[in-house]
Amino acid sequence: MSINIFSPVNLGALRLSNRIVMAPMTRDRAGPGDVATPLMAEYYRQRASAGLIVTEGTQPSRTGKGYWRTPGMHSDAQVESWRPVADAVHRAGSQIVMQLMHVGRVAVAANRDADVEAVAPSAIASTEPVPGPDGTPATTVTPRALETGEIAGVVEEFARAARKARRAGLDGVELHCTSGYLPMQFLSTGSNHRTDAYGGTTTNRVRFVLEVLEALAGAIGADRVGFRIFPGNPYNDMQDDDPAETYAALIDAANPLGLAYLHLIHYPTPALDALALLRPRWSGPIIANNALKLGSAKALLAGGQVDAVSFGRPFIANPDLVERFRADAPLAREDRATVYTGEARGYTDYARWTADAAS
Numbered sequence: 001m002s003i004n005i006f007s008p009v010n011l012g013a014l015r016l017s018n019r020i021v022m023a024p025m026t027r028d029r030a031g032p033g034d035v036a037t038p039l040m041a042e043y044y045r046q047r048a049s050a051g052l053i054v055t056e057g058t059q060p061s062r063t064g065k066g067y068w069r070t071p072g073m074h075s076d077a078q079v080e081s082w083r084p085v086a087d088a089v090h091r092a093g094s095q096i097v098m099q100l101m102h103v104g105r106v107a108v109a110a111n112r113d114a115d116v117e118a119v120a121p122s123a124i125a126s127t128e129p130v131p132g133p134d135g136t137p138a139t140t141v142t143p144r145a146l147e148t149g150e151i152a153g154v155v156e157e158f159a160r161a162a163r164k165a166r167r168a169g170l171d172g173v174e175l176h177c178t179s180g181y182l183p184m185q186f187l188s189t190g191s192n193h194r195t196d197a198y199g200g201t202t203t204n205r206v207r208f209v210l211e212v213l214e215a216l217a218g219a220i221g222a223d224r225v226g227f228r229i230f231p232g233n234p235y236n237d238m239q240d241d242d243p244a245e246t247y248a249a250l251i252d253a254a255n256p257l258g259l260a261y262l263h264l265i266h267y268p269t270p271a272l273d274a275l276a277l278l279r280p281r282w283s284g285p286i287i288a289n290n291a292l293k294l295g296s297a298k299a300l301l302a303g304g305q306v307d308a309v310s311f312g313r314p315f316i317a318n319p320d321l322v323e324r325f326r327a328d329a330p331l332a333r334e335d336r337a338t339v340y341t342g343e344a345r346g347y348t349d350y351a352r353w354t355a356d357a358a359s
């Protein structure tokens with residue numbers, strides 16, 4: 001059965017007016033104290049014709065921060081700062097979930113408070129630099145391996161952040177389990193050399209993510225929790241001996257939780273087609289992402305294997321991406337120089353498309 005991209009869909013408790021999701025994108029515009037700002041509320045409001053907005057990666061704790069000017073969801077000021085963002089998106093008719101992103105070892109000292117240490121499954125540094133405050137690549141720190149007894153506390157940080165997100169009026173949370181951050185560090189053999197119940201076997205490497213998902217579901221309801229994966233993603237120095245086995249085990253373990261959705265970055269290779277591998281194992285909705293265009297997104301939906309599609313970069317320069325898709329209008333390209341800098345410039349000053357402007 002062919003699915004219309006503009007038709008409504010429910011993902012758990014989330015009610016989408018269309019199947020076009022704004023993918024999470026770090027934009028480095030948070031204010032002092034890692035709060036959301038009025039400019040961020042305006043940015044998300046402009047893009048609220050998406051059926052669902054996933055916020056930029058947001059740290060559940062000070063330890064979880066790795067990048068410059070990223071927002072958090074652990075202080076009272078942060079809770080208050082996000083309320084106008086959620087309100088603006090709701091008034092514009094959309095829904096918004098917060099992406100919870102804990103960087104683990106992907107931590108640059110200059111981007112964080114001086115008194116927080118970096119923690120990870122094992123004391124193995126990433127070999128990939130990430131941008132420091134001035135945008136130039138900086139070396140990440142060598143993390144301290146979490147003690148077994150500390151892990152429950154880290155899991156609880158996520159649950160607390162989820163409750164706060166709901167208190168601020170957001171509709172749910174998405175756990176960031178890819179791009180080399182803490183959850184993926186636990187999943188992957190290259191970064192997880194633990195010998196306790198959180199390392200070694202596939203079941204053990206999956207345990208941390210499963211515990212976080214269970215805690216999130218317990219905190220705000222499973223039907224408001226999604227998670228994002230990209231099996232085999234090498235970003236931030238990730239290696240895994242057998243991503244197919246790891247992610248099959250993760251999905252088998254997470255499927256019974258009845259979560260709102262799985263957000264899959266779909267980049268099939270001859271070695272691994274994650275959608276083919278995971279679709280039969282996952283009974284809930286799937287949002288698919290990666291370099292989609294309107295045509296390829298429609299084709300993916302028509303295949304009946306995914307329920308919604310997400311777009312990242314196209315939403316940067318096209319605040320009215322959904323309207324443009326409806327009109328089959330041309331898309332603007334983002335200015336790369338202002339993706340992470342420039343305050344309002346390159347953020348909230350992209351024009352909406354009108355038929356007049358095109359003629």
Ligand SMILES: Cc1cc2nc3c(=O)[nH]c(=O)nc-3n(C[C@H](O)[C@H](O)[C@H](O)COP(=O)(O)O)c2cc1C
Pocket residue numbers: 023024025026027056057099101176179228265289290291292310311312313314339
């Ligand atoms: C500027 C920028 C920031 C991003 N930040 C995040 C992030 O915080 N969390 C995340 O899961 N993915 C992040 N991504 C990845 C996007 O969500 C998306 O998966 C990727 O851009 C591919 O989709 P696209 O081809 O539609 O852009 C980011 C991408 C871009 C371009």
